[in-house]
Amino acid sequence: MKRLMALIKREYWENKGAFRTTPLIIGGIYIVVFLMGIFTFGYFDNEFHTLKEALRALIEHTDASQRAFGVEIGLMFNSFFFSLVLAFVVFFYLLGSLYDDRKDRSILWWKSLPTSDMLTITSKLLSAMFVVPLIFFAVYVATTVVIWLIGSIVVLVLGENPWTLFLGVANPFKPLGLLLASYLAMAIWALPLYGWLMFVSAIAPRIPLLFALVPPAVFAVLQIWIDFLRTFTLKTNLGGLMWNWLANSPLIMSASGHNGEIGASLGIPITDDFDHAATLGNMLDRLFSTDMLAGLALAAVFLSAALWLRRRATDS
Amino acid sequence: MSNVIEARGLTKRYGRHTAVDAIDLQIPAGRIVGLIGPNGAGKTSALKAILGLTNFEGELTVLGKDPSRDRAALMEDVCFIADVAVLPRWIRVWQLLEFTENIHPRFSREKFHEYLKFTKITLDHKVKQLSKGMVAQLHLAIVMAIDVKLLVLDEPTLGLDILYRKQFYTNLLNDYFDEQRSIIITTHQVEEVEHILSDLIFIQDGRIALDCTMEVVQERYVELMVSPDAAEAARALKPLFERVLFGRHIFLYENADRAQLKELGELHTPSVADLFVATMTEGAS
Helix, strand or coil, X not given: CHHHHHHHHHHHHHCXXXXXXXXXXXXXXXXXXXXXXXXXXXXXCCCCCCHHHHHHHHHHHCCHHHHHHHHHHHHHHCCHHHHHHHHHHHHHHHHHHCCHHHHCCCHHHHCCCCCCHHHHHHHHHHHHHHHHHHHHHHHHHHHHHHHHHHHXXXXXXXXXXXXXXXXXXCCCHHHHHHHHHHHHHHHHHCHHHHHHHHHHHHHCCCCHHHHHHHHHHHHHHHHHXXXXXXXXXXXXCHHHHHHHHHHCCCCEEEEEEECCEEEEEECCCCCCCCCCECCHHHHHHHHCCHHHHXXXXXXXXXXXXXXXXXXXXXXX | CCXXXXXXXXXXXXXXXXXXXXXXXXXXXXXXXXEECCCCCCHHHHHHHHCCCCCCEEEEEECCECXXXXXXXXXXXXXXXXXHHHCCCCCEHHHHHHHHHHHCCCECHHHHHHHHCCCCCCCCCEHHHCCHHHHHHHHHHHHHCEXXXXXXXXXXXXXXXXXXXXXHHHHHHHHHCCCCCEEEEECCCHHHHCCCCCEEEEEECCEEEEEEEHHHHHHHEEEEEECXXXXXXXXXXXXXXXXXXXCEEEEEEECCCHHHHHCCCEEECCCHHHHHHHHHHHHHC
16 A cells, blocks of 8 residues: 555656646636636726626626526536546546656666556556546636635625625535546546556557557548448447547536536537436446446456556566 | 575577577575676576566576566565666656655665765756766665665666776675675676676576686686797697787686696786686687
8 A cells, every 4th residue: 555655656746747737727727817807897897887787787687596506507617628638638647657667768667666567557547547637626626716715805895795696605515526526437437548548558669649549540430431331330330439438428528408407417418328417326327337337348458458568568 | 595596498589589598597695696798698688587577488586486477576675777777867866765765665765865975966856957877876876775685787887987886886895795685797897896796607699608606717717928939838728718918928728737837927817808708709619
């Protein structure tokens, strides 16, 4: 356990820029954009209606439950850019995870220490699945707190009560908890992809990105072509499969209508394999599906292959 | 105590090329072994097999373990420097220290600081900010602070200045080495290590050309220096090798009659470098 923790810390040190600085920059951008929005509004005060009037109109035309709904959906959906960048960070992290130290030959140093290759791979996978999403989530929460603080000050200055306006109307822990759950569910849902990336990272002699993308792309194109010559059966095609995997994922990616109500959605609500409403039950539905089982089997194959390769890997 | 390394028929092939060709090897505890061979002789391949970095054919046990299967467990008792330039460039010295301390049960922070004192390296340095020689110093400081039974050094002093090289070998012999430990060194600077070696192994084309203790080397081989007029007589005694230095002929003999040689000229113990050249030339012809 002590060794695993040391290994995970090692991953954090090596990728501090991607793991920590990147979400901090996004958080900074959120705050700057929010401030710019307020200043823009303030700047046009005389020609347009004032911020104060806009605020009063908001209070008059909405009731607490409507505003609570807005706060909840905002808390979930505002995370969009964090989730997007998180996906890129994890993608490139895993792609380099078993490649970079082979390239710079530092693998000879790591392998001179009494840690098994199994533990090394575990530490890298756990970092991608949990460490990075947790950091991104924490920074997102911190960003939200700062924005709410600034918002409250502005509302107070304008003579209104921020507590009755938005702070006190909704329980923020519910949407944030759901968002966190969605990150964790996505980590499991994405295991076949993570396994593939680690496998490519362990096998690629150079430019792992190419090895990660080109073979599946060629495979998918060939498949589409052969399918096209016969019939139109896109669902079984690798490209179609990947599209379904993305559309059905348990990550909060969009906001749309469900059962006559607008709400945050899991994945992209264009398929009907699963219910897309952002609830814990719908996430678990995906994790306990046969699709997930097939995905886990695939992930196990890729990860075992990655481990086999890592055991034999040296600098040349 | 049993042997630290036991190999029987150890073979490593890369495709059609055989890098290590069925070598037998026994290295007991408490020895400092010099593994010497020309480039591409199979030294590094043999070491990689011993360190569990590659698969191989034949039998090989290191400290009673199979290195290809139990690398992680083996590395608690074995430490190696495969190349001095392999410390990760992004890491800071304090991170390296903390990591190694958490991972290695036999790492001593105090000893590490002791060795680091001799250098200009600080805990806040990043490896990529250090010169090549400083990286080597850092790596050596870590390795010397780990208490293991077998230390493998593959060209450990590459890029170091002569002062530090001398210092390093002195430390290795005085502070580090004892009866319980074994050290294997490969290096091209044979002159620098020959006085600390207890055993010598020459390897050529994947095979062992010579494997004996330094005492045996001194008993078995002798160098004779003669003036040109005695060269013919010396040549008649079947030397292994002949060279000419400042107009004097130098002959290397194996198991020769020293009394007979002494009549012809001066006798010396051959240096490892000269013995190496003689053995390799003989093996090649």
